[in-house]
Amino acid sequence: MYARLPTVHRDETRTQGFDRLELIRFLHVSQTITVHHGALAFLLGINALRASEAAAVRIEDYAETLRGHRVLRLVGKGYKPGTMPVTVPVLRALEALPSTTTAHAATSTGTACTSSPRTSQASEVACPPKVGGRDQLRARLERVADFELTTAELRAVAWYAADGAEPALVVWDRAHPDDDRPRAAIAAAREYAQGAPRSNLQRHTATDAHRAGREASTEAAKHAATAAGDAAAAAYLHPLANATQLRHLLGAAVHAARAAELYRGDDPVVAEYVLDAAARRASPVVLDVLSRYPRAPEGGSRVAALLHRLDVLLRDPPPPKRVVDDPGPFFHGTRADVRPGDVLTPGWRSNYGTGRPMRHIYVTASSNGAPLAAELARGDGPPRVYQVEPLGPLEDDPNVTDKRFPGNPTRSYRTTEGVRVVEEVLDWEPPDAALVQRLRASSGELAELGIEAMD
Incomplete structure (x- = not known):
């Protein structure tokens, strides 16, 4: 007589463990406690x-070296001998033992560990710490954190x-x-950020996205997938004052920047x-x-x-703006039809990029800049170039001077x-049509990456 056992589905998100x-x-x-x-x-x-x-x-x-690596020999389940490599952190912890007065580990109460399951003779062993249950251990672990990190803050980081x-x-x-692993990782990060409990969903999707990065066909795609994996892993930012934790916080944006750069x-x-x-x-x-x-240290890699x-941009105040003394x-290039005496003010929607409201009016002292801006501007009217008089102080256009042309050789400015x-x-010379077409195509590609270089 046979009996069919019911299928039991385990909820991995509720699995007990660290x-x-x-x-x-x-x-x-x-x-x-002790070494x-x-x-x-x-x-x-x-x-x-x-x-x-x-x-x-x-x-x-763990004294033996095999193929250049330290290995640990042990007797496993069923008294079967086995060998496994010893990682560097584990090796450091183990190598601290011989430097003590005795290799026999003592517990916090002074009781020595003196025997091994494999032999009746005394041996050098590492004894387990005696704790009063999981709750007491959790309480003790909490005191190790260097500072407090609330759930609300973790959600904001994610x-x-x-x-x-x-x-x-x-x-x-x-x-x-056809591979949605990176997209799933970002969705998992947002799910946690919007109030869902932190679970294996973030862990597994982060791992999957990082694996996708290792399998990527291009270096740019590798960093794009890594950015997504770092986003899902941001939920596990640790309250430890260590610069390595910055990857949980900033890694997603950094790898996205590297992906865009390579792309x-x-x-x-x-x-x-x-x-x-x-x-x-x-x-x-x-x-x-x-x-x-x-x-974040400067480091040697890109x-x-x-x-x-990015760490500098977030922490440090921007440098003081240069005083513009251009005579x-x-x-100003545009497709708008205006008259002498009209005042062009910020607040209107931009003729470039997303069309979001502008906080500045842009001008140039270059004879080539305004015609190019006029050709690239959106609108139904013909491109127009106007001579204008700034009504307030000018500052360098950061879209040009801070990124592509330090020192502002293009004489591009803006004012609030x-x-x-x-x-x-009326007698301005139109820019080369191929240049205009190339810039429009480039602007569209940048917009796909979330970059509004002409906004």
Whole structure:
């Protein structure tokens, strides 16, 4: 007679066990007790040994080197011998043992561990810390955090990371249109940011997106997928004063910037646009969280340089604006039909990019700049060039001077005070049609990446 057992579906989100943050704190706490507690914790948490296997480890068991790597010999379940590589963090914890007065680990009550399951003789073992249950251990782990990080702050960080990664999805979709792993990771980040509990959804989608990055066909797509994976992983930002944590906070925007840069022919100006937009998106909550972490080091890789740059943009006040002493005359290109004496003021929708309301009026003292702006402007009327008189102080146009042409050789400026029309210029020379077409195409490609270089 046979009986069919019911299928049991486990909810992995409710599985009991340490999450990544809890494991880090557990390892940290164990090292503050004794080196023996630390060694045992690393064997359990990093090498995933069973308790009996970890407690039976002797110094000579990890003294062997195989193919250039330190290995650990152990007796596993069913008394089967086995060998596994020892990671660097575990090896450091283990190598601290021989330097103590005795290799026999003592518990916090002074009781020595003196025997191994494999032998009746005394052996050098790492004894487990004695704790009063999971709740007491959790309470102790909580005290290891360097500062407080609330759930609301984590949700704000996750939303910021998702915003940073999303513009790079177009890079991924162009290379792998049928693979939605990066998009799923960003969706998981937003789900947590909008109030869902943090769960394996963020972990698994982050892992999947990072794996997609490793499998990507182009370097740009690799960074686009990595940005998405970092967005999902932002939910696991740790309250530890370590610069390595900045990847949880800023990694999504940084890898998105690198993806856009590579996608546009390794153009560093494109990365600067992406980072500048990321810096402007940061909310006061995100900036407050960032202030609790050390600054990002400059590093040697391009990604490290971009991380340092975004960190600087977020933390440091912008440099003082240069005093413009250009005598002019100044010109403005548009398709609007205006008359001498009319005043052009900010607040109207832009004729470029997204068409969002403008906070500045742009002018140039270059004879070529205004005709090009007029040709590129949207509108039904013909392109027009006007000589104008600024009604307030001018500042350098950051879209040109801060990113592509330091020093402002194009003599491009903007003002918040408006300009008065002096007269229409009728004898201007139209720019090359191929140049206009190329700039329009480039502007459209940049807009796909969330860059409004002409806004």
